[in-house]
Amino acid sequence: MQVAVADTVGLYLSFPFCRSKCTYCNFASGVYPASEHDRYLNRLVEDIESSFDWAESVRVELPKVVDTIYLGGGTPSLLEPELIHRLFGAIHAAFRVEGNAEITMECAPGQLQDATLFAMAEVGVNRVSLGVQSFIDSEASASGRLHKRSDVLDDVERLRAAGITNLNLDLIAGLSGQTLSSWDESLAVLLDTGVPHASIYMLEVDEDSRLGRELLVGGHRYHADLVPTDEAIVRMYEKAAERLHNAGLQQYEISNFARPCSASRHNLRYWQRRPYLGLGLDASSALVARFHPDAHANKTLPRPLLRCKTTDDLRTYLTGLKHVEADWLFVAEQFEEAWFLGLRMNRGVDLQSLRSEFGAERVESALESVTKLGANGLVSKAGETVTLTARGRLLSNEVFQEFLTERDLCATGAVRVS
Ligand code: SF4
Secondary structure (H helix, E strand, O other): OOHHHOOEEEEEEEEOEOOOOOOOOOOOOEOOOOHHHHHHHHHHHHHHHOHHHHHHHHOEOOOOEEEEEEEEEOOHHHOOHHHHHHHHHHHHHHOEEEEEEEEEEEEOOOOOOHHHHHHHHHHOOOEEEEEEEOOOHHHHHHOOOOOOHHHHHHHHHHHHHOOOOEEEEEEEEOOOOOOHHHHHHHHHHHHHHOOOEEEEEEOOOOOOOHHHHHHHHOOOOOOHHHOOOHHHHHHHHHHHHHHHHHOOOEEEEOOEEEOOOOOOHHHHHHHHOOOEEEEOOOOEEEEEEOOOOOOOOOOOOOOOEEEEEEOOOHHHHHOOOOEEEEEEEOHHHHHHHHHHHHOOEOOOEEHHHHHHHHOHHHHHHHHHHHHHHHHOOOEEEEOOEEEEOHHHHHOHHHHHHOOOOHHHHHHHOOOOOO
């Protein structure tokens, strides 16, 4: 999959406002007065309008044609209708959005006003991701969510009535108070809705969330004492994979399951290493350079890839700072990414494509890692395709580290520099 030949781009736009903060959340989102929405939107529109000047200044290709748009958060469904129209007006003025573009908006159940829903349909939103996390009201409430099961079911009906039928429901395995039987109930309700897509995440906690801090130091306020064991979380994940598979939602990525033709086109961009532009707070971009490095005698090798990220501090963002962290990925780093992003997908890594992109020699040397991981039951190789095994999906970080160079491991802290 060559990034350099792409002629379309995906747009990711963040809206980092929420009505309450979930206990497990480590995103750059917060609870701010609605008056901030307008200010933030103005800033976001400025970024959209200056996208091509910015791309020119950092010497990256920015295709004019957009085939996926993803409004993530935060809670974009809190956007007032007028702001939704202003946002899409700016997108259409700057880019050419394909007629069949996938346009996704993340919504918090129970917080979608009729006027917002109409505005979404009017601007062409055709996919909605609902952050359900659990259909058990006490579990949702313990994690700081404001909705009940009935709110989710109502929203699914309302969205379908508005013509938005491409729906995703998120569930998290590992919420406080969750048991194997309550998890089974959440899965059953999800399947009853008949949605074409589900995302199943295993709870990941770190010190950037209130629940994570409490797990580290102890306490009851955020119900850290009721978080299931790692073994129970693994069993929940395995149960979900089995039940979803039996119901016709095939796993296509570690956390994602879909009926035929319903995989998220936008999210596939990330794993297929296709370009995307992220605008707004804490948004990531990956765009291909316009140039080959001087050292590239061989111009068939991939051009550098710019990975950059905007600030995660709202005040800083509102003052006008654009991308704050930027890294150029050259051939070696892109080769590593080809492995660990490719392996996330159930279709795996195609060795022939890797050879034509990066050269046979580099691929042959990586096959030593494949053999080693295969012996440990973490990957399997069938012909020219390497995939994660079910065990490998559970231990994916261990697998991905195998494809990182020593330099990257130092950067991630997995190897200490003495
Ligand atoms: S709704 Fe999402 S972004 Fe907002 S606090 Fe909860 S997890 Fe974080």
